[in-house]
Each structure stands twice: as structure tokens, then as C-alpha cells.
Amino acid sequence: MNADKNDQKKFIRTFYSKDVSVDFDNKNITVIGWIVSIRKQGKIYFVMLYDSTGPLQIIIKKGVSPDHIFTQAETLKEHSSIAVQGTIKKSDKAPKGVELHPEEISVLSTTNKIPPFSLYGGQLPNIDKRLDIRAVDLRRPSAQSIMKLRAKTLQSIRNFYIDRDYLEVNTPKIIATATEGGSALFPLLYYDKEAFLTQSPQLFKEQLVLPFEKVFEIAYAYRAEKSRTLHHISEFISVDMEQAFIDYKDVLKIIEDLLLNLKNNLLETSSEHLDFLNSKDWTGFDSIPSVTYDDAIDLIKEEYPKIEWGDDLSTTTMDILSKKYPHFYYVTDWPSSGKPFYIKCEGDYSESFDLMYGNKELASGGTRVDDKDELTNRLQQKNLNPNGFEFHLRVFDYGMPPHAGFGLGFERLMMVIANQTNIREVSIFPRDQHRLTP
Structure with a gap:
């Protein structure tokens, strides 16, 4: 009424x-x-x-x-x-x-219905019930604090790059071929052709260092992973950066500076929301330590002897690693076999890293392959057809500079910042395997 x-x-x-x-x-x-x-x-x-x-x-x-x-x-x-x-x-x-x-x-x-939960205290129903009327759910004080932190975090990240002369770009979200390989793609009909929703702006942002040198993008990406976990959603914001004339070790420093700047900004502008959510533990860092993949495996083996060199890190093994590294840290120098075709490799090792927080993977990055022949060989090693990547390979004929970068899952970072265990709490209208509305 x-x-x-x-x-x-x-x-x-x-x-x-x-x-x-x-x-x-x-x-x-x-x-x-x-x-x-x-x-x-x-x-x-x-x-x-x-x-x-x-x-x-x-x-x-x-x-x-x-x-x-x-x-x-x-x-x-x-x-x-x-x-x-x-x-x-x-x-x-x-x-x-x-x-x-x-x-x-x-x-x-006035209201015609009373929601099945209280906005101001009381027992909350499970998140699926609340997501059915998400706009009402977002009136809760904790949800308000989460979303205001979310907005401030996006603003801080964007300003960090703009202040350092990175160019903000917008890359296509409808693509002709997989960026990462694999099957976690959403197909769609693009007029009379098959196309896909992008998993990552990876190839486009690499190409853009040729004319612009330093670029970043904050935009949606999509993964058709049939995972119903507390840290997976199908539509997510990817924070991406790519820069010419640097390698992966330079990127580690850029991310550290980014997160330190973010910490200081949020403590200055949003301290009341951090306090309300009991979410200041993550701010207690002044640098981000690194552990090599080899050292991480040795550490995990002390408690979980089954792990072998070359294995990816599972939830179980990351739980073990997080006992020594409960906050932000890097795992660097991963085996070549487990990394995408565009990552630069030397023998069995790659110039790559993952940014972690405890047992959560937040970001991945590395030095990129900048030679066309090497990139073609890497595609073949990954059982990908180079013909499907001709649009990307042809750019390398024009003097692709050495470059490096990373991609960060924004909602996973927000889980840390807002002290949330379920990724759906930090997404305004989350999409997963079982939810397409609202």
C-alpha cells in the first residue's frame, strides 16, 4: 500500500x-x-x-x-x-x-507480507531461503556492512591502479574459444556460431600490453564448474592486471602494495563495518611471505605423507599449510605441468604463484610466454589446437614485450575482508549450479 x-x-x-x-x-x-x-x-x-x-x-x-x-x-x-x-x-x-x-x-x-526472518537479531534461516528474497535480506545490518565494505574495496582497488597510471580496460565477455582450456564453459549461440561466456580476460589483457603497457580490468567472468561449495559461484568478479617489462616477482610486490593500500583505506573509511563484522584479523600484516611449492610440499608431508610432488593442493593439504601460514601468503614456483599454456616455464618449474589466505586461494599469476613458437608448443603440450588461438598468436608477430600479471577472485577476497564463510554472502545476487533467480 x-x-x-x-x-x-x-x-x-x-x-x-x-x-x-x-x-x-x-x-x-x-x-x-x-x-x-x-x-x-x-x-x-x-x-x-x-x-x-x-x-x-x-x-x-x-x-x-x-x-x-x-x-x-x-x-x-x-x-x-x-x-x-x-x-x-x-x-x-x-x-x-x-x-x-x-x-x-x-x-x-507498507508490507503485504512479513519476511520469514528478522532483520534485527534473531535466528536466521539458511541462506537459500534468504536469497529467495535477496533484496529484503540485504536490509539486514550485517548485509549492509558487507555490501558497503564491498563497494569501498572495489573503489580502493580501482583507485590504486588509476593512481599508478594503469589504463582501465573492458574486454569481451563473449568469446570463441576457451582461455584456460578444459570444459568449465557456458556455451551460447552467437548468431549462427557456437560461442562461450568468458572464464577470464587473460588473452585480451595480454594483447593490450602491446599498445598500453599497463592495464587492469574489474569485470564479471564465468565458470561452469559443478561445485556446490562455500567458496564457488558461477558468476564472479575477476580483478585482473597485466603489465609489460616485468616478471612474476614484480607482480608479488604489486599485489602486496595493493593489499596494504586496501587495508589502510578500509581502516580509515570503513572501520565501523569491520568492527561490526568482527573482521579486523586480516589487517594485521605489513608484508606477504612466500613459500615455494617444493617447501610447501615438504611441510605438508610431515602431516600428510600421501602427497606427491606435482600434486595440486587440495582442501586437506591447504588446511595443513594454513596452520603455518594463517594469513596472506604466496605459494610460488609451481610445477609446469599444472599451469596454463600462457605461463612461462623453465624445465619442470613455472614462473608462477598463487596468493592464499589461510586455506583459501585468492589469486593466481605469473610471467607470461612472450614468444610465438614457445606459446604454440605450450598449446600443443596442453592438447589444445593452436588454430583455435590464431587470433591471439598472430599478435605475437608484432613484437610482444615480456609481461606478467595476475587475476584475483574478488568475492573470495571479500570473504576474508568481511569475515564470511559462505561466498554467497558477499555476492549481491549470487549465481551457482542451482540458482538462476532472483
Whole structure:
């Protein structure tokens, strides 16, 4: 139900809730938001109003508030949108030390249904039930903090690269052939041809170092992996960087600088959200240590003798490794056999790394192959047909410079930053094997 439009025009917001403080004592203001909770205690109604900046408590007292306001309080519903004009009063017991005493309330919209969970405390149902009405779920204070941290993190990463003269690029998301090889692709019909949703901007960003030298991209990528785990989704944001005239060791330093800059920015701009989510453990670093793949295998063997050189790291083995490296760290110099065709290799080893946080893989990168013949041989070694990559190989005829870079799974990084165990909590509308709506 919506209020009369002429009635709505009477209420013009004068402040957001974040602006209201004890300095506003006895000040008349108008706020607009939605009701998160209503609690009656004797002859007093406590109404918690939220807007996009946070909460503000409204107090309605019988005998103190206007009679029509106390009568109206009996009809207010959680999740309704209201405009409130009234006077701010100091209150030691109220959140932020102030409360709003209303003189007029206009109901701008009301609810036909009550969600099957409380926004402000109480037991939450499983995430699948909440995702069915995700827009409502995102009104929860913890979800608000997660998404505000998410926005600040994207902003910090983007500004980091812009401030260092990287060019932001946008590469195609509809592609003709697999970037990584393998079968984890979403096929689609592109007019009369078969095409795929991109797994990674890898080949395009490599080509773009030829004209631009330093590029980055923050965009969606897609993996058709039939994995129903707490850290897999099918549509995710990939943070990619590629730069000419550097190698993978230079990239390690760039990522370290990126994360240190991010830490400082979030502590400065979003400390209240980190505190609310109990998520400051990750900020306790000043550098990122490295362990070679060989040393990692030796360390794991002490507890899990079954692992062999050349094996990938499983959940079990990463759990073991995370006991010594519980925070950010790199695993470097992986076996050539397990790395993509575009990674530069020397014998059995590759110039590559993974960025980890405890038992989570966050990013992968390395020095790239910059010679056409070598790249063709690598494709053949991976049982990929070079003819399918002709669009990429032909660029190497024009003097492809040495280059390196990485790709980072943004949502996995957000799991660390927001202290979440389920990746779906940090994606606005997550997509996985079983979810295509909303």
C-alpha cells in the first residue's frame, strides 16, 4: 500500500541518519527510511528506522507524543517505508546517544507480507531461503556492512591502479574459444556460431600490453564448474592486471602494495563495518611471505605423507599449510605441468604463484610466454589446437614485450575482508549450479 502522492510531497528529507548526533539536541528534522523493528514496552513504542546510512531510534510515548502519533504507532509494520518529522532529543540509552520524537509520520509504503526472518537479531534461516528474497535480506545490518565494505574495496582497488597510471580496460565477455582450456564453459549461440561466456580476460589483457603497457580490468567472468561449495559461484568478479617489462616477482610486490593500500583505506573509511563484522584479523600484516611449492610440499608431508610432488593442493593439504601460514601468503614456483599454456616455464618449474589466505586461494599469476613458437608448443603440450588461438598468436608477430600479471577472485577476497564463510554472502545476487533467480 502506498500513501497519497500529495501527502508524500509534504515530507522532504533534511538529514540522513548518519548526520544526526548529540549536537542535534532539540533540532527539528525530517528523515525517511524503513522500519527494521517495532517494540512496545508499556506505554512506549521503540521504532528502529534505517536508511542507506544506518539506524535512528524513534520514541513514541503516550501522553508525551501527539495523540494521533501514538494511535498511528499501533498500525505501523516492520519493513514499511515512512517519513518522520520531529525533534531530536539526547538519550544515553539510545543508539548514537539520540532519539527522534515524532510530530508527524507519513507511511510511504507498507508490507503485504512479513519476511520469514528478522532483520534485527534473531535466528536466521539458511541462506537459500534468504536469497529467495535477496533484496529484503540485504536490509539486514550485517548485509549492509558487507555490501558497503564491498563497494569501498572495489573503489580502493580501482583507485590504486588509476593512481599508478594503469589504463582501465573492458574486454569481451563473449568469446570463441576457451582461455584456460578444459570444459568449465557456458556455451551460447552467437548468431549462427557456437560461442562461450568468458572464464577470464587473460588473452585480451595480454594483447593490450602491446599498445598500453599497463592495464587492469574489474569485470564479471564465468565458470561452469559443478561445485556446490562455500567458496564457488558461477558468476564472479575477476580483478585482473597485466603489465609489460616485468616478471612474476614484480607482480608479488604489486599485489602486496595493493593489499596494504586496501587495508589502510578500509581502516580509515570503513572501520565501523569491520568492527561490526568482527573482521579486523586480516589487517594485521605489513608484508606477504612466500613459500615455494617444493617447501610447501615438504611441510605438508610431515602431516600428510600421501602427497606427491606435482600434486595440486587440495582442501586437506591447504588446511595443513594454513596452520603455518594463517594469513596472506604466496605459494610460488609451481610445477609446469599444472599451469596454463600462457605461463612461462623453465624445465619442470613455472614462473608462477598463487596468493592464499589461510586455506583459501585468492589469486593466481605469473610471467607470461612472450614468444610465438614457445606459446604454440605450450598449446600443443596442453592438447589444445593452436588454430583455435590464431587470433591471439598472430599478435605475437608484432613484437610482444615480456609481461606478467595476475587475476584475483574478488568475492573470495571479500570473504576474508568481511569475515564470511559462505561466498554467497558477499555476492549481491549470487549465481551457482542451482540458482538462476532472483
